[in-house]
Amino acid sequence: MNLTELKQGxxxxxxxxxxxxxxxxxxxxxxxxxxxxxxxxxxxxxxDPVEYVIKNYHISLRKSEAKFIEVEKVEL
Amino acid sequence: MKKLKIALAGNxxxxxxxxxxxxxxxxxxxxxxxxxxxxxxxGKLITQNSETTIVDLPGIYSFSPNTIDEKISRxxxxxxxxxxxxxxxxASNLERNLYILMQLLELKKKTILVxxxxxxxxxxxxxxxxxxxxEILKIPVVEAxxxxxxxxxxxxxxxxxxxxxxxxxxxxxxxxxxxxxxxKLAEFFQNKVEKYDSRWFAIKALEHDPEVNAIISVNSExxxxxxxxxxxxxxxxxxxxxxxxxxxxKKFGYVSGLVKECTHNTKDLQLRIDITEKIDAFLTNRLxxxxxxxxLMYATFQFVFxxxxxxxxxxxxxxxxxxxxxxxxxxxxGLPDILVSLIADGIIEGVxxxxxxxxxxxxxxxxxxxxxxxxYMARAAFVMDKIMHVLGLHGxxxxxxxxxxxxxxPGVMATRTLESKKDRLLTMLVLPFMxxxxxxxxxxxxxxxxxxxxxxxxxxxxxxxxxxxAVIMARIFKSLFFRSEVSPxxxxxxxxxxxxxxxxxxxxxxxxxxxxxxxxTVILAGVVVIWFLGTFPQGVDVEQxxxxxxxxxxxxxxxxxxxxxxxxxxxxASGVVAKEIVVGTFGTIFGMSEEEIEDEESMVLSQKxxxxxxxxxxxxxxxxxxxxxxxxxxxxxxxxKKEAGWAWALFTSFYTTAVAWVAAVLIYQIGSVII
Numbered sequence: 001m002n003l004t005e006l007k008q009g010x011x012x013x014x015x016x017x018x019x020x021x022x023x024x025x026x027x028x029x030x031x032x033x034x035x036x037x038x039x040x041x042x043x044x045x046x047x048d049p050v051e052y053v054i055k056n057y058h059i060s061l062r063k064s065e066a067k068f069i070e071v072e073k074v075e076l
Numbered sequence: 077m078k079k080l081k082i083a084l085a086g087n088x089x090x091x092x093x094x095x096x097x098x099x100x101x102x103x104x105x106x107x108x109x110x111x112x113x114x115x116x117x118x119g120k121l122i123t124q125n126s127e128t129t130i131v132d133l134p135g136i137y138s139f140s141p142n143t144i145d146e147k148i149s150r151x152x153x154x155x156x157x158x159x160x161x162x163x164x165x166x167a168s169n170l171e172r173n174l175y176i177l178m179q180l181l182e183l184k185k186k187t188i189l190v191x192x193x194x195x196x197x198x199x200x201x202x203x204x205x206x207x208x209x210x211e212i213l214k215i216p217v218v219e220a221x222x223x224x225x226x227x228x229x230x231x232x233x234x235x236x237x238x239x240x241x242x243x244x245x246x247x248x249x250x251x252x253x254x255x256x257x258x259x260k261l262a263e264f265f266q267n268k269v270e271k272y273d274s275r276w277f278a279i280k281a282l283e284h285d286p287e288v289n290a291i292i293s294v295n296s297e298x299x300x301x302x303x304x305x306x307x308x309x310x311x312x313x314x315x316x317x318x319x320x321x322x323x324x325x326k327k328f329g330y331v332s333g334l335v336k337e338c339t340h341n342t343k344d345l346q347l348r349i350d351i352t353e354k355i356d357a358f359l360t361n362r363l364x365x366x367x368x369x370x371x372l373m374y375a376t377f378q379f380v381f382x383x384x385x386x387x388x389x390x391x392x393x394x395x396x397x398x399x400x401x402x403x404x405x406x407x408x409x410g411l412p413d414i415l416v417s418l419i420a421d422g423i424i425e426g427v428x429x430x431x432x433x434x435x436x437x438x439x440x441x442x443x444x445x446x447x448x449x450x451x452y453m454a455r456a457a458f459v460m461d462k463i464m465h466v467l468g469l470h471g472x473x474x475x476x477x478x479x480x481x482x483x484x485x486p487g488v489m490a491t492r493t494l495e496s497k498k499d500r501l502l503t504m505l506v507l508p509f510m511x512x513x514x515x516x517x518x519x520x521x522x523x524x525x526x527x528x529x530x531x532x533x534x535x536x537x538x539x540x541x542x543x544x545x546a547v548i549m550a551r552i553f554k555s556l557f558f559r560s561e562v563s564p565x566x567x568x569x570x571x572x573x574x575x576x577x578x579x580x581x582x583x584x585x586x587x588x589x590x591x592x593x594x595x596x597t598v599i600l601a602g603v604v605v606i607w608f609l610g611t612f613p614q615g616v617d618v619e620q621x622x623x624x625x626x627x628x629x630x631x632x633x634x635x636x637x638x639x640x641x642x643x644x645x646x647x648x649a650s651g652v653v654a655k656e657i658v659v660g661t662f663g664t665i666f667g668m669s670e671e672e673i674e675d676e677e678s679m680v681l682s683q684k685x686x687x688x689x690x691x692x693x694x695x696x697x698x699x700x701x702x703x704x705x706x707x708x709x710x711x712x713x714x715x716x717k718k719e720a721g722w723a724w725a726l727f728t729s730f731y732t733t734a735v736a737w738v739a740a741v742l743i744y745q746i747g748s749v750i751i
Contacts, residue, residue: 021320025142025320029324034325043362044458045363049461049565051360060454060565060567062564065566
C-alpha cells in the first residue's frame, strides 16, 4: 500500500520510494528513508495536502507526492 | 589583518538568521546570487586580527542540487571555496538536521557545528554529549541559543582560527565492498578533477548526480570515465540494488546511530503533547482552518492599510509642505520658474510619491515577518494549497494576492515567500489584477457621475472582475509557460515560535531600504518624464501640452471602447505613473483647482465629467474596467523589475494593457448592442 491509503492517526513503515529520481531524492533527504515510521497526523481542510510526522518533526505532502511512498501499516 | 570567508549553512527554521545577525551586527549587505533572484546576504565580522566575510546560504535540507537553493549553496561551497562553514542545526531535532552535516563532511569542508536552540533541548530534558559528538566527527561543536546570545562569542572565536583548523578526516563507512569501489574510483579521479575532492566526486558519480554527470560528459576522457564509473556501479550493484538512494539511506542510518550514541532522552517524545499541536488543533482544523486563515488575512490587510493610511497622509503632507517651501526659496533666489517647477513639482513630489509607500511596506513586512517567523505561513500554505492549486497557483500565492488588494508593490515583494521561481513569476504576472487601493478614487468618481443608484455593486464588481481575470490568466500562463512544472509541496511545518523583535526590525529595515533604492529610481524617472510632458511647451493651455498631444495620438486606440477622446487618454496615460493621479488629471483637464477637486468629494468633478459628454454609461463602465486591468503604476512595474527583471516587467505592462483593452472593447461593443 502507499502512504495515501493510511487513515488519520495511523502509522506506516516505509518500504520503498518510487517515482522519478528528483522527487525520490527530495523525499529521502527530508527523512523519508527505508524502515522509518511515518504517522498520518492530519488532513488539510479540503483533504489535501496531508500532514505527516516523521523523524520527530511535522511535514506536509500533497497526495500526488505521498502516493510514491510505499508503506506497510504498523499496528500500535 | 587576515581575511577570511565563511559560509553559514543550515536547515530552514533553525535560527540561522538570528546567528547571522548576532555575528555581523549592522555590517550587512543584501544582493542577489548571480543569475537568480534568490537573495544573497553577506555580512562582516571584524575582530582584533581578522576580517571575516560571512555569506548566509539559503536555508536548505541537503546539498543535492534538486532545488535552486540547494544548487546555489553547493555551487558556492565548490566554486568559491570558503575557508570554512558554520553549520547551524536545531539541537532538538538532530535526526533530520545532521544529514546535511554528513554531506558537508563528505565535501571536505572545514566545519563548525552549532547546536542551536539548546534551551528547548534542556527544557525537554534531553542531554547531548557534545564532547563525544565532537570527538567522533572531529570538528568543533558549540552549544548555543542564539536568540539569547548564548554561544555567539564561542562561534566568533572558532571562526577567527578556522584557517588553522584541520579538515576532518571523518568518513561514513559504506561497507567494505562499497568503500573499496569508491576508493578505487576516487583514485582514478585523482588529478582529473581539480576543484573537487576526488572521493566526493566518485560518490556523486555513482549517485548519478546530474551536475557531476554534466562535468564528466564534457571531459576529454569522458568515455573512459563513464566506463570506469559503470564498472564500479556494477560492482556495487551485486550487493545493493538501488545505488542512487543507497548513499542517502546510509547517511541517515549513520546519523540515527550517532544521535542514539550521543544523546540521552528521559522523556518519551511520542507522548509529548506540545504547544504547537495544541495551536494546530485550531489553526489547521478541518472546519476552522480556512475561516481562521481568511480572518487572519483580513486582519493583516486591515492592520497594514488602516494603520498605514494616516502615515501615508502625514508623509504626503510633509512632502508637499517641503516642496512648496523649497519652491518659494528657489523662487526668491531668482531661479527660473521652469527649474523651480522641475525641482519642486517634479523631483521632490516624485521622491515623495516613493516615500509615501514606505509606511505600508514597513507595516506589511512587520505583518509578514510575524506570520513567517511564528510558523503560521507554512500552515497558511497547508490550508490553502488545494484551492490555489486548482486555480493554477501555489498555496503560498495567497498572501501576495491578498496584499495586492491594498497595493500591488508590497504584493510583488511578498512573492518572495514562494520558493519556486515559476510560482513567483506566475503570481507576479496576475497580481496587478487585484484591485489596489489607489484605483478606488477612480471608481468613486465614475460611480458618482454615472452609477449613483448602484455604486456599491459597481465597486464590488471591480474586485470580482479582477479576481476572475487573474484566475483566467494564471491558467493560461500556466499552460503556456510553465506547463511541465509542478512544484511539489514538500514543506516542513515548523514548531510555533514567538518572533524575535530584533529579526523583525532587520527585515523591515532591509525591505524598505531596498525598495527606496531600486524601485525608487524607476518611479522618480517616470514622474520626471510625465512632469516634462505635462509642462512643455511652456505657458500653453492644457490641451496643447505634449501630454495632451500624446493623448490625441493614442485616443483613436480607445475608439472601439467608446472613450476615444484625448481627455480619457491623458488621464489613463498619467495613471501609468500612479493610479492616484487619474482623478486629479480629469480635474486639471476640466480646469478645476486642486481644492475644488478634493474638497467636495468629487461632486463638482463628477458633475463636470457627466456634463462633458465624453462618456456614456457603457463606456464609463468600460473605462473603470480598463483602469482596473491595465498596466500597474510605475512603482509596481519597478517592483516587478526588481524581482524578475526588465523583460517580465515590460511583459506585464504590455499584456495587462492588452487584456484591459480587450475587456473595455468587449464591454462597449456588447453593451451597446444590448442596451
